Amino acid sequence: MQAFTYHAPRTISEAVELLSSASEKSVLLAGGTDILVQLRENLRHADHVIDVKQIEELSRLEITSEGGLHLGATVTCSQVLESPLTEKFSALRDAAQIIGGWQIQSRATIGGNLCNSSPAADSVPALMALGASVQYATPTGKQTCCVSEFCTGPGKNVMNGQGLLVSLTLPPLGTTSGSAYERFIPRYEMDIAVACAGSYVELAEDGTVATARIALGAVGPKAFLATNAASALTGQSPSDDLIEDVARQTATLATPINDMRGTIEFRQQLAYVLVKRTLHTALSRAAGQVVVTHPR
Numbered sequence: 001m002q003a004f005t006y007h008a009p010r011t012i013s014e015a016v017e018l019l020s021s022a023s024e025k026s027v028l029l030a031g032g033t034d035i036l037v038q039l040r041e042n043l044r045h046a047d048h049v050i051d052v053k054q055i056e057e058l059s060r061l062e063i064t065s066e067g068g069l070h071l072g073a074t075v076t077c078s079q080v081l082e083s084p085l086t087e088k089f090s091a092l093r094d095a096a097q098i099i100g101g102w103q104i105q106s107r108a109t110i111g112g113n114l115c116n117s118s119p120a121a122d123s124v125p126a127l128m129a130l131g132a133s134v135q136y137a138t139p140t141g142k143q144t145c146c147v148s149e150f151c152t153g154p155g156k157n158v159m160n161g162q163g164l165l166v167s168l169t170l171p172p173l174g175t176t177s178g179s180a181y182e183r184f185i186p187r188y189e190m191d192i193a194v195a196c197a198g199s200y201v202e203l204a205e206d207g208t209v210a211t212a213r214i215a216l217g218a219v220g221p222k223a224f225l226a227t228n229a230a231s232a233l234t235g236q237s238p239s240d241d242l243i244e245d246v247a248r249q250t251a252t253l254a255t256p257i258n259d260m261r262g263t264i265e266f267r268q269q270l271a272y273v274l275v276k277r278t279l280h281t282a283l284s285r286a287a288g289q290v291v292v293t294h295p296r
Contacts (some may be wrong), residue, residue: 001040008051012058012137015164018050020139028164030074031107034116037258038076045262058111061085067172073111073165078102080110089170090285091179091198094293095126098183100191111165120193120218126181128215128225129198132170135175136163148215153223164179174211178231178285180278182293183218183269188259193218195254195270197240199278201233203286209233214246214279219254219271226250226275238283247276
């Protein structure tokens with residue numbers, strides 16, 4: 001492990017000041033499941049490590065006054081899975097349960113998974129499908145943006161190393177709504193998605209689709225919302241044929257690369273399959289059915 005100076009600020013302002021004032025390279029530490037490995041293997045360099053786990057505001061997990069969900073930046077995957085407050089936010093729980101094993105989940109944070117900005121991050125399509133937004137602190141004040149706009153490329157996001165993620169906010173869910181997240185991995189020894197998808201569907205009183213969101217990950221330089229494809233569901237009565245058409249339309253938006261995890265053609269086919277599956281699961285959950293997804 002390389003040598004660095006360790007800091008444990010107690011407030012957001014103190015953390016941001018440390019981040020901006022250091023003339024040398026600084027990194028933030030939350031769960032540490034990625035950054036500590038990277039430092040140990042010399043994949044990243046840091047002169048200062050700023051541990052934000054002692055900042056009370058970042059650990060809050062609560063329902064907002066509007067009925068949505070507030071996730072502090074240091075809330076772990078285990079906390080998401082164990083809290084009754086998250087039960088209706090199914091896509092988030094689907095993602096949290098497959099971010100590493102249970103040992104990793106007790107340390108890994110949803111905020112950290114987002115800030116890594118990996119195109120294959122499990123939490124990101126799920127958060128996008130649920131319409132999540134983020135708040136982050138910079139030297140000039142707090143900023144907000146949608147999760148769909150947060151990541152700017154592989155390993156990059158709007159904070160550009162100069163901000164501290166404070167929280168994620170998921171808007172209230174419709175009474176008859178459902179969401180789901182699924183991924184495909186090449187084998188359990190390589191826990192990185194070849195392709196992944198998240199879907200959210202809200203039904204109107206007449207049974208037609210009132211709102212829909214579909215997100216894809218690992219099939220481009222960053223996860224993205226398939227806005228036009230999802231809009232094809234709006235106002236329509238759900239059917240197998242409709243879902244088939246929307247899934248195929250969404251898959252055409254995938255721009256993957258060939259790599260050790262799969263070919264372009266294979267990943268485009270996976271995008272179609274995963275969108276189809278998550279839409280079916282989201283609709284079943286919207287209808288009040290209990291559907292348990294399994295990691296693939």
